[in-house]
Amino acid sequence: MSDFLDRTDAPDTANQESDGGPADTGRRGFLGASALGVVGSVLGVSIPLQLTATRALAQSEALQGKEGLTLLNDRPVNAETPAHLLDDAITPTNRHFIRNNGIAPGDTSAEGWTLTVDGLVDSPMEMTIDELRDSFEVVTLALTLECGGNGRAFFDPPASGNQWTYGAVACSEWTGVRLRDVLEAAGVQDSVVYTGHHGADMHLSGDPEKAPLSRGLPIEKAMTDNILIAFEMNGEALHPMNGAPLRLVVPGWPGSCSQKWLTRIELLDHKHDGAKMEAPSYSVPAYPVAPGTDVPNEDFETIHAMPVKSLITHPQTDTEVGSEFEVRGHAWSGDRTVQRVEITTDFGESWQEAELDDPVNDGAWQNWRANVSVPQAGYYEVWARATDSEGVMQPFAIKWNPKGYLNNSYHKVAVRAGAA
Ligand SMILES: Nc1nc2c(c(=O)[nH]1)N[C@H]1C(S)=C(S)[C@@H](COP(=O)(O)O)O[C@H]1N2
Numbered sequence: 001m002s003d004f005l006d007r008t009d010a011p012d013t014a015n016q017e018s019d020g021g022p023a024d025t026g027r028r029g030f031l032g033a034s035a036l037g038v039v040g041s042v043l044g045v046s047i048p049l050q051l052t053a054t055r056a057l058a059q060s061e062a063l064q065g066k067e068g069l070t071l072l073n074d075r076p077v078n079a080e081t082p083a084h085l086l087d088d089a090i091t092p093t094n095r096h097f098i099r100n101n102g103i104a105p106g107d108t109s110a111e112g113w114t115l116t117v118d119g120l121v122d123s124p125m126e127m128t129i130d131e132l133r134d135s136f137e138v139v140t141l142a143l144t145l146e147c148g149g150n151g152r153a154f155f156d157p158p159a160s161g162n163q164w165t166y167g168a169v170a171c172s173e174w175t176g177v178r179l180r181d182v183l184e185a186a187g188v189q190d191s192v193v194y195t196g197h198h199g200a201d202m203h204l205s206g207d208p209e210k211a212p213l214s215r216g217l218p219i220e221k222a223m224t225d226n227i228l229i230a231f232e233m234n235g236e237a238l239h240p241m242n243g244a245p246l247r248l249v250v251p252g253w254p255g256s257c258s259q260k261w262l263t264r265i266e267l268l269d270h271k272h273d274g275a276k277m278e279a280p281s282y283s284v285p286a287y288p289v290a291p292g293t294d295v296p297n298e299d300f301e302t303i304h305a306m307p308v309k310s311l312i313t314h315p316q317t318d319t320e321v322g323s324e325f326e327v328r329g330h331a332w333s334g335d336r337t338v339q340r341v342e343i344t345t346d347f348g349e350s351w352q353e354a355e356l357d358d359p360v361n362d363g364a365w366q367n368w369r370a371n372v373s374v375p376q377a378g379y380y381e382v383w384a385r386a387t388d389s390e391g392v393m394q395p396f397a398i399k400w401n402p403k404g405y406l407n408n409s410y411h412k413v414a415v416r417a418g419a420a
């Protein structure tokens with residue numbers, strides 16, 4: 001089976017630069033969708049002509065170690081992981097999706113990299129990565145990162161931006177220092193309501209005055225225990241495309257909160273107004289809307305916690321199974337835990353509860369598995385649905401919103417079951 005995903009009938013917004021910023025009206029990726037595919041098979045042929053030869057070379061080198069991912073866009077680089085390649089309890093670095101809004105910095109070595117913490121703090125600081133390591137407790141946590149636009153590909157009418165299917169989610173093991181410890185050391189002043197995050201990547205226009213992305217967090221969220229300023233991913237230096245040498249990892253909130261190539265955290269007495277903080281970026285209407293509705297910007301709300309969701313990582317869709325087989329995957333829910341995962345192989349007539357693990361730590365997804373048997377040979381769909389600790393269950397259908405965020409409808413895989 002070829003793992004090239006045929007996207008020829010994807011809407012022609014597939015290569016737009018953004019997963020939901022105001023700037024994403026109109027720009028097409030340089031290549032047609034059909035020229036994009038699995039990372040590895042396209043290296044060397046997908047170099048956009050706008051890039052200098054040197055930078056394009058650096059970019060394809062940076063994609064090394066990500067073979068098997070599906071490339072959705074090459075400028076900026078966006079690549080997702082097919083669901084069956086997300087089977088590991090902890091996502092290996094080569095299976096972690098990539099979502100860039102701009103051009104990654106060319107030099108991502110830890111040498112000389114510094115983090116500035118300033119704004120409304122008692123003692124502004126600038127520290128190297130070694131100084132961060134030496135000054136604060138170093139912790140390792142498995143943390144779930146999901147792009148706010150994961151699942152956008154299934155919106156009807158389509159939403160502009162990267163056409164993520166299922167694979168803009170991961171749970172790697174991150175090592176770093178707690179954001180809270182660093183902010184407390186700097187001395188957060190009483191007037192602070194928001195953080196502003198800054199990274200070293202470059203806007204697609206090349207304009208040094210513009211940031212591709214600069215998001216922030218309400219200060220109460222920033223002070224929670226499981227947000228890391230990370231300098232290791234799965235026990236090694238971060239992959240250059242995943243924010244080396246230093247990044248934020250904010251589990252359970254839209255991935256855009258997790259600033260990569262982190263250089264500065266600013267403390268503010270107003271909501272941060274950096275790139276893609278404004279509606280409709282990473283925002284949904286404050287009230288339910290009919291599919292296709294044009295919603296005025298002032299009616300949007302910034303997304304906070306991501307909703308409850310599950311992913312089936314085995315069996316792989318479009319494969320053959322026996323009459324008895326194991327179904328397994330992961331489930332997560334923003335700032336909550338998942339209390340139940342159920343699966344069906346009869347289009348929802350009956351549901352079977354899966355065995356569900358606790359998260360290995362606060363902020364990690366939960367692994368689940370179930371043995372199923374089917375009554376006769378033939379075509380089956382396996383669907384999964386999770387229910388979180390507040391009793392909120394994944395919806396069957398997509399709750400449409402203009403920018404294609406928060407699609408947590410059931411994941412479905414198709415299999416052909418053989419005779420017993
Ligand atoms: N500096 C910077 N940080 C960034 C981004 C970016 O474009 N620039 N993209 C964000 C988005 S939208 C997501 S979903 C996550 C993706 O993290 P990953 O590429 O390591 O999977 O990074 C976030 N951090």
Ligand SMILES: [Mo]
Nearest residue numbers: 147148255256
């Ligand atoms: Mo994202």
